[in-house]
Amino acid sequence: MNASRTASDGAAKRLAATSARDAAAGSKGPDKRRVILDAAVRVFARQGFHACRVSDIADEAGVAYGLVYHYFASKDEVLDTLFLERWDVMLELIREVDTEPLPVREKLGAIASFIIDSYRHDPDLMKVIIVEVTRAANSFGNTHIGTIREAYELLAGIVEQAQRDGQFKPEIEAQFAAMAFYGVIEQLLTGWIFDLRPQGDEDFERAKRLVIEIVCGGLEVAPGAGAAAAPVSN
Amino acid sequence: MNASRTASDGAAKRLAATSARDAAAGSKGPDKRRVILDAAVRVFARQGFHACRVSDIADEAGVAYGLVYHYFASKDEVLDTLFLERWDVMLELIREVDTEPLPVREKLGAIASFIIDSYRHDPDLMKVIIVEVTRAANSFGNTHIGTIREAYELLAGIVEQAQRDGQFKPEIEAQFAAMAFYGVIEQLLTGWIFDLRPQGDEDFERAKRLVIEIVCGGLEVAPGAGAAAAPVSN
């Protein structure tokens, strides 16, 4: 039931990589840029990007209004930065998982686990990324479509590999499967964000298992019966 | 491959129910309220709710600024109205499908078809509903959570029924399955909205089949082999 050893180890470190409260202490005082970013996460999550004022971010961070503009060119850039920071980490993890020689279930399992743990580690950040960025089809969304598309393509690559290996049925277009996989996970996070689903530790763990069970179950070649039981025309 | 006869027939009518360009002609001039709503759909889809001005809606509709406030109390109310109009139709369809004595595949197929056809019939409207409402966790999303939750529960009811009938495995919580089903569909629409996937007639039809194939494939009891091949602890 444990996923890829190596990828998971890297992932654990990655989850804690950002945010001032993690780094802090040691060096000469907190990095104000980081403090502002962390404050922005909380404010965006609480009030929404459009509804909040730049002064709210500054207040939350405990810094003067103008300092936000010392580190960021605009309110938009703050959100952009948050999105790119996290998404880059996710892309890197997918790439890493992709190269390892593992069964698909474990590859997809590692990715699902990472995303779910990202939410568990910092729900506000994931809320902001999903709700404020993914959602903004105009303005923001368009800027970051390339990044999102890249994730899709990596996922599709994993599915194709599994199809070549005979683990997944070849009839279901890999791009489509990748989309379905990501869709289930995003809806899961959305359910948590909207408080439609319980968020205990066991719930997170069960969710990881169920995501894989549903998606892989629908993609794997039918067990027992040699060929596909109900073939679908492409 | 054709889904529920009766439900589909009702659905076809429902798709064309709204929008002035459909009704129009006949009676004494166009209903300005409707004209404003239709214009708002186009403007919201093009510029986004936050980025557009009320005057943009009025201009697009070819009416004076003030008239928007004659029919709607606020800019928000325009969006609310669009969301509720369409979502009510969808809820009604799900309820209808729910009562009919059909195999799950056909029930879920009818629902998936309806949503996909809704997008095909009026992509702008679905874009607005998904991008501006469904995903807006603060503001709008919160207002309509009740409505969205109702859809989830109806879907979960269909899944539970299938579990009682022995068509679906009992181990996968029905609420979770419902969420996965809706997640795949929403991600599909999102892919179209962001132009990440082709939008030909065949693409829409194939999508309907694949959604069911993936989700039901993962939920059905393993074919051939009597009991479940790889049981999952709940």
Add this chain to the structure above:
DNA sequence: TGAGATGTTGACTGACCAGTCAATCTATTC
């Protein structure tokens, strides 16, 4: 026909807020 209701107009206002900037503080370097 005319009186009330309802539809339609668009100029105006008051609040709001992103972004600027000049001043002040702190660190570093020679």
Add this chain to the structure above:
DNA sequence: GAATAGATTGACTGGTCAGTCAACATCTCA
């Protein structure tokens, strides 16, 4: 300790826009 660069401050401004309102138009029905 003077000089330079970077960090930090917060009052201010300029533009934007949701919503108001008083006037005008068009129906409806007795």
